[in-house]
Amino acid sequence: MLETAKEVPKETIYSVIEEIINEKSESSEHDGETHEEKPKNVRESKLKTPAADKKDDASSVRSKKGDSGSDSSGSDSEEEDAKPMEYLETTNNTIFLPVKTPEAKLLYGTKHFLNVYRLFFTLYERFLRAREIANTFETNPKTEQLSKEVYS
Amino acid sequence: MTYYISFILNISKEKSKLADERYDTFKWILVHLIRANIESIKYEDLLRSIFGKEAFALVYVDKIVNSVFDESC
Numbered sequence: 001m002l003e004t005a006k007e008v009p010k011e012t013i014y015s016v017i018e019e020i021i022n023e024k025s026e027s028s029e030h031d032g033e034t035h036e037e038k039p040k041n042v043r044e045s046k047l048k049t050p051a052a053d054k055k056d057d058a059s060s061v062r063s064k065k066g067d068s069g070s071d072s073s074g075s076d077s078e079e080e081d082a083k084p085m086e087y088l089e090t091t092n093n094t095i096f097l098p099v100k101t102p103e104a105k106l107l108y109g110t111k112h113f114l115n116v117y118r119l120f121f122t123l124y125e126r127f128l129r130a131r132e133i134a135n136t137f138e139t140n141p142k143t144e145q146l147s148k149e150v151y152s
Numbered sequence: 153m154t155y156y157i158s159f160i161l162n163i164s165k166e167k168s169k170l171a172d173e174r175y176d177t178f179k180w181i182l183v184h185l186i187r188a189n190i191e192s193i194k195y196e197d198l199l200r201s202i203f204g205k206e207a208f209a210l211v212y213v214d215k216i217v218n219s220v221f222d223e224s225c
Contacts (some may be wrong), residue, residue, distance in 0.1 A: 050163065119220045125210040126213045133206045 174202050185214050
C-alpha cells in the first residue's frame with residue numbers, strides 16, 4: 001500500500017528522520033574514511049593561487065567600505081554617485097516624535113551637542129533671571145507713600 | 153513694637169505672594185505666545201507692565217525656545 005504525504009502523520013516522519021540521522025552518525029563513528037574526507041576539502045579550499053587571493057582581498061575591501069555582498073559586484077561609479085549625508089535630506093513623519101524636516105539638523109555624536117546645551121542653558125538662565133526679577137521690586141516713591149498711607 | 157513687626161511681616165508676605173504671581177503670569181504669557189494666542193508685540197508690552205524696565209532680558213525667550221525646537225528636532 002502506498003501512502004500519500006497527507007495520510008502519514010508528522011510523528012512518524014520525524015521518527016523516520018531521527019532513525020536515518022542515527023544510522024549516519026553510527027556509520028561515521030565506525031568508518032574513519034568520512035573523517036579524513038572533510039579535512040581534504042578544507043585544504044582544497046585553502047589552497048588557492050595568488051591571483052585568486054588578490055581578488056578576494058579586493059572584494060573584502062569593497063565590503064568593508066559599506067557595500068553589501070550583493071552590491072559588491074556593482075561598478076565604482078554607483079558608489080561615487082551615492083551621497084554620504086543622504087539621511088539629512090530625508091523627512092520622517094513618525095508619531096510620538098517631533099516632525100523632522102530636511103532643514104533641521106540631525107544630532108549625531110558630539111558635533112551639535114554644544115549648540116543644544118548652550119540653548120537649553122540660556123533658557124534655564126533666563127527663567128532664573130525671571131525669578132530674580134519677580135522677587136525684586138522697583139523703588140518708586142509714589143507707591144511707597146501709598147503703602148505707608150494704607151498701613152498707617 | 154508688635155505693630156511694627158506685624159507691619160514688616162505683612163509686607164514680606166505680600167512681596168512673596170506678588171513675586172510668585174508675577175512669575176506665574178510670565179510663564180502663562182510665554183505659553184500663550186508659543187501657542188500663538190498672543191502676538192510678540194503684545195507679549196513685550198505685558199512683560200513691561202509686569203516687570204518694568206528690567207523686562208528686556210525676558211523679551212527674547214520665545215525666540216530661544218523656537219531655535220531649540222528648530223535645531224534639535
